[in-house]
Amino acid sequence: MENIGIIIETDNGKIKETNFGMITLARDNKAETETELFAFVMDADVKVLKEDLESFGITKIVDISLAKEQQNNPVVRAKALINVIKEFNINTLFGLSTAMGKDLLPRIAAMLDAPLVMDCINVDLEQNFAKTSQYSGKTIATIKLSGDVLLFGIRPNTVAPVNIQIKTQTLAEMLKFDGEEFVSSSLRVVKSGETDKNININLAEADVIIAGGRGIQNRENFVILSQCAEKLNAAVGASRVAVDSGWVPYSMQVGQTGEKVSPKVYIACGISGSIQHFAGMKTSGIVIAINIDENAAIMSNCDYYVKADALNIILELTKLFNNG
Amino acid sequence: MQIYVCVKHVPDSAANITILDKSRIDENVTFLLNPYDEHAITEAVRIRDTFQESEVIAVCIGKDDAEKTIRSALAMGADRGLLVSSNDDHDSIETARVLKAAIERTGEPALIFTGKESIDAEGMQTMFRLGALFDFPVATNVIKIDVDETRAVIDSELSGGNVNTYELSLPCVVGAGRGLNTPKYPTFPDIVKSRKKTVKKFIFADLNIEPSKASMSIVELEPLKQARSPKEITGDASIVAQKILTILKEEAKVI
Ligand SMILES: Cc1cc2nc3c(=O)[nH]c(=O)nc-3n(C[C@H](O)[C@H](O)[C@H](O)COP(=O)(O)OP(=O)(O)OC[C@H]3O[C@@H](n4cnc5c(N)ncnc54)[C@H](O)[C@@H]3O)c2cc1C
Ligand SMILES: Nc1ncnc2c1ncn2[C@@H]1O[C@H](COP(=O)(O)O)[C@@H](O)[C@H]1O
Numbered sequence: 001m002e003n004i005g006i007i008i009e010t011d012n013g014k015i016k017e018t019n020f021g022m023i024t025l026a027r028d029n030k031a032e033t034e035t036e037l038f039a040f041v042m043d044a045d046v047k048v049l050k051e052d053l054e055s056f057g058i059t060k061i062v063d064i065s066l067a068k069e070q071q072n073n074p075v076v077r078a079k080a081l082i083n084v085i086k087e088f089n090i091n092t093l094f095g096l097s098t099a100m101g102k103d104l105l106p107r108i109a110a111m112l113d114a115p116l117v118m119d120c121i122n123v124d125l126e127q128n129f130a131k132t133s134q135y136s137g138k139t140i141a142t143i144k145l146s147g148d149v150l151l152f153g154i155r156p157n158t159v160a161p162v163n164i165q166i167k168t169q170t171l172a173e174m175l176k177f178d179g180e181e182f183v184s185s186s187l188r189v190v191k192s193g194e195t196d197k198n199i200n201i202n203l204a205e206a207d208v209i210i211a212g213g214r215g216i217q218n219r220e221n222f223v224i225l226s227q228c229a230e231k232l233n234a235a236v237g238a239s240r241v242a243v244d245s246g247w248v249p250y251s252m253q254v255g256q257t258g259e260k261v262s263p264k265v266y267i268a269c270g271i272s273g274s275i276q277h278f279a280g281m282k283t284s285g286i287v288i289a290i291n292i293d294e295n296a297a298i299m300s301n302c303d304y305y306v307k308a309d310a311l312n313i314i315l316e317l318t319k320l321f322n323n324g
Numbered sequence: 325m326q327i328y329v330c331v332k333h334v335p336d337s338a339a340n341i342t343i344l345d346k347s348r349i350d351e352n353v354t355f356l357l358n359p360y361d362e363h364a365i366t367e368a369v370r371i372r373d374t375f376q377e378s379e380v381i382a383v384c385i386g387k388d389d390a391e392k393t394i395r396s397a398l399a400m401g402a403d404r405g406l407l408v409s410s411n412d413d414h415d416s417i418e419t420a421r422v423l424k425a426a427i428e429r430t431g432e433p434a435l436i437f438t439g440k441e442s443i444d445a446e447g448m449q450t451m452f453r454l455g456a457l458f459d460f461p462v463a464t465n466v467i468k469i470d471v472d473e474t475r476a477v478i479d480s481e482l483s484g485g486n487v488n489t490y491e492l493s494l495p496c497v498v499g500a501g502r503g504l505n506t507p508k509y510p511t512f513p514d515i516v517k518s519r520k521k522t523v524k525k526f527i528f529a530d531l532n533i534e535p536s537k538a539s540m541s542i543v544e545l546e547p548l549k550q551a552r553s554p555k556e557i558t559g560d561a562s563i564v565a566q567k568i569l570t571i572l573k574e575e576a577k578v579i
Contacts (some may be wrong), residue, residue: 072488075461099482103464106449110456115540117419118448133548135349136443138341141545147538153448186461186496190477190489207578232572232579249468250503251481255444256380257339257359265576267568276337282548286576288568289554301550304571306557306564316565 002035002125003088007081007095007104008053008231010044018096018103018205020056020161026094027057027164029125036060038088042077053189054172055163061172062088063198066179072192073184078107080179085112085149087177087269092125097153098204104268107155115145118153119260121283136256137279156205158283165191203235209263211237211254212247212280215270215291215310221312225269228314231321237261237281239271255280267308325379325434327368330454331397332358333390334444343545348413357396358364360439368437369401369508371471372572379403381430385422387411391523393537398518399510405521406430406462410528413538416445418533420453425531430524433458433495435476440465440499450497461492463498 004026009016027037039058042048044235046063053061064084070076079102085093093108095101097119109116117130124130127144130152134141146153203209210229212222222236229236237254238247254261256279266284271277273289273296281287287302290310306313335341339353354476357365368380384398385408394405406426407577414422425434436458438451447463455462467487468479474494479487481501492498508517557567 049447098565099465103480103482106464107456107462109449110420110452110462113417113453113456113538115415115538116449117540119446129543134444134446134545135335135341136337139343139349139545140548144541144543145539146541168472184461186493187463188491190491192488193482193486194442208572208576224486239432253502264578267573279337282550286571287552288557288571290335300554301552302554303552304557304568305554306568308561308564311448311565312561313568316561317568319562320565320569 002030002092003038003084003090004035004092004094005031005038005040005088005090006058007040007093007101008049009096009098009100010041010049013044013048013053014047015052016205018156020163021157021159022096023053023056023058024162025123025154025159029123038062038090040064040081040084042066042080043071050172050174054169056161057164058172059170060175062175062177064177064179066182070183073187074103074107074187075184075187076179076182077104078111078186079182080177081108082111083179084177089148093149093151095151095153097155098202101153105151109151112149114149114151115147116151116153117143117145119155120152121155121158123152123154133260133283137278137282138275155262155283157207157264174187197294203237203254203259203261206261206263207237208232208234208265208267209237209254209261210234210267210269210314211239211271212242212269212310213239213271214241216242216247221311222247224311224314228318233320239277268302269314271298272296273301285309291295325374326395326431327372327378327435327437328433329364329368329380329382329397329402329437330423330443330450331361331365331382331384331393332444333384333386333393333500334358334442337443341547343547346544347544348540348545355393356467358439358442359467360441360500360502361397362400363502363504364437364439365397365400365402366505366507367469367500368435370505371435371469380532381406383423383426384408385410385419385528389416394523395518397439400508401514403521405523406526407523408526408528408531412528416447416450416453417536417538417540419450420457421533421536422528423454424457425533426526429526435471436460436497438497438499441502442522451497455497457477458495458497460495460497461498462493462497463490465501466498467501467503469504499517529574
């Protein structure tokens with residue numbers, strides 16, 4: 001019997017959209033009908049999430065309650081999840097390859113001495129294969145995992161969420177796991193989640209990204225991108241040149257040494273399309289490039305290109321929203 | 325105090341990658357020190373300079389050619405190097421075991437640095453496996469670190485500009501992120517000086533690595549195809565904006 005565990009990420013008590021693609025991937029991979037899909041919830045009221053989780057095929061919801069003061073400690077979280085894995089005989093664990101997942105999944109894998117592939121763009125549980133990018137996004141590797149428990153970090157937005165027909169839905173069983181006893185003596189949380197107020201939407205999880213490069217020219221012009229992004233509910237990204245010039249913080253960098261993103265739409269403004277930039281956004285849905293130089297690499301490697309001054313187009317786009 | 329830095333010999337990110345036998349790359353390209361490991365070396369050297377009687381030791385598992393990457397680390401200020409020579413690729417489960425064996429045979433680490441990610445395997449996990457084997461605390465994507473005799477206080481960067489601050493007891497393992505520092509590239513005198521530094525070589529088989537039941541193995545490697553066929557959007561700025569809006573609404577269905 002297969003038991004698949006899925007770590008659910010929440011934001012202010014609500015499920016982040018990107019979880020649903022991950023659940024869909026796990027569900028569509030079920031080899032046998034008796035496979036149970038467990039949702040592990042650590043930071044939210046499970047009653048509020050129940051219906052949404054059921055509508056994607058979750059059959060068991062485990063409320064993992066940690067002591068308040070330990071809640072942000074990644075070691076404590078990892079220890080609790082390891083015990084949950086044992087308690088419910090989980091053989092496959094899914095989590096998102098987000099900043100939180102990148103700190104949590106490898107901790108669990110390391111403590112269990114279990115195989116893990118991060119940033120998976122696809123998973124095949126029949127053969128225990130994961131597909132992920134390697135060599136700065138230039139290749140796709142198929143990796144076979146062997147071990148008692150297999151871990152997969154799923155790149156956000158790579159699988160479209162599909163909920164199941166109401167009539168085939170079943171009610172999920174609600175379970176509780178008490179993790180109050182777990183502590184960590186070697187890693188202590190001093191402060192958690194200090195936010196840079198300039199950035200509101202998480203790059204890795206955004207549906208739309210408006211990214212700026214050298215062609216955006218300065219910090220003030222990036223504000224213009226942000227204003228448009230706000231209307232579109234989009235995140236703002238940047239090339240390394242924009243970051244190194246001090247126009248935007250490093251956390252906005254997309255690319256091989258920045259964030260790897262797969263939004264539905266990526267609008268590249270004044271970005272030439274270097275190999276290292278592509279490494280971070282290749283797997284995006286629709287790529288729209290706005291550049292004054294039609295010979296820029298990105299113009300021949302996108303879905304739509306506009307030969308124009310990027311700021312002009314962005315200003316017009318913002319205007320359209322302002323006019324309703 | 326001994327500070328170890330794990331450095332990986334990786335293909336230049338700008339290199340064109342050709343795949344052979346559907347499973348490995350043509351290694352006839354430039355290899356360099358993994359970019360995140362440059363941040364690790366730079367930070368290790370900075371910390372060493374604030375503690376008396378401390379040294380920075382660069383450790384690498386790779387083919388003999390990987391000595392070049394250790395030499396780069398020495399030119400950037402590391403004091404000596406360890407090369408575990410192996411012609412095979414190792415998954416991160418095995419890599420961590422080998423790194424541990426080489427470190428244990430050399431001394432007692434107070435701090436072990438890695439990069440937050442290798443740009444070839446993109447595994448993002450070696451630091452955690454090393455920490456678990458040693459039973460040392462671990463933090464990754466570290467963009468700030470302050471060390472005293474018994475502990476390290478670090479900032480670990482989350483996405484969206486969020487930062488978590490952790491206090492780790494020493495010894496600990498730290499995965500360097502890009503925001504940590506600006507790597508100091510060696511000057512010619514640094515390079516000349518580094519030629520006199522020693523690199524001790526281990527042979528993989530001599531380390532008697534205990535295998536793990538678990539493994540990750542590459543069964544296929546394929547180029548990431550770009551099947552995009554660009555279409556031009558024309559017109560003046562307001563028409564282009566209108567057309568982009570239509571794409572967002574009707575094709576991408578994001579608004
Ligand atoms: C180890 C390593 C890691 C790296 N990691 C990354 C990474 O993670 N992310 C990353 O992005 N880069 C990375 N780089 C840097 C990368 O090689 C490029 O230098 C960088 O991506 C270029 O940024 P850019 O496109 O903004 O600038 P440029 O290449 O200078 O391009 C600017 C573009 O803007 C256009 N332009 C100018 N004015 C306008 C205007 N008014 N309107 C529209 N277009 C205009 C120009 O025609 C040009 O095409 C890395 C490099 C190395 C060596
Ligand atoms: N073969 C290796 N030799 C030395 N260090 C390595 C090796 N492989 C991985 N590392 C270290 O582990 C970090 C993370 O690698 P990875 O888990 O592959 O993303 C790298 O930045 C290196 O510091």
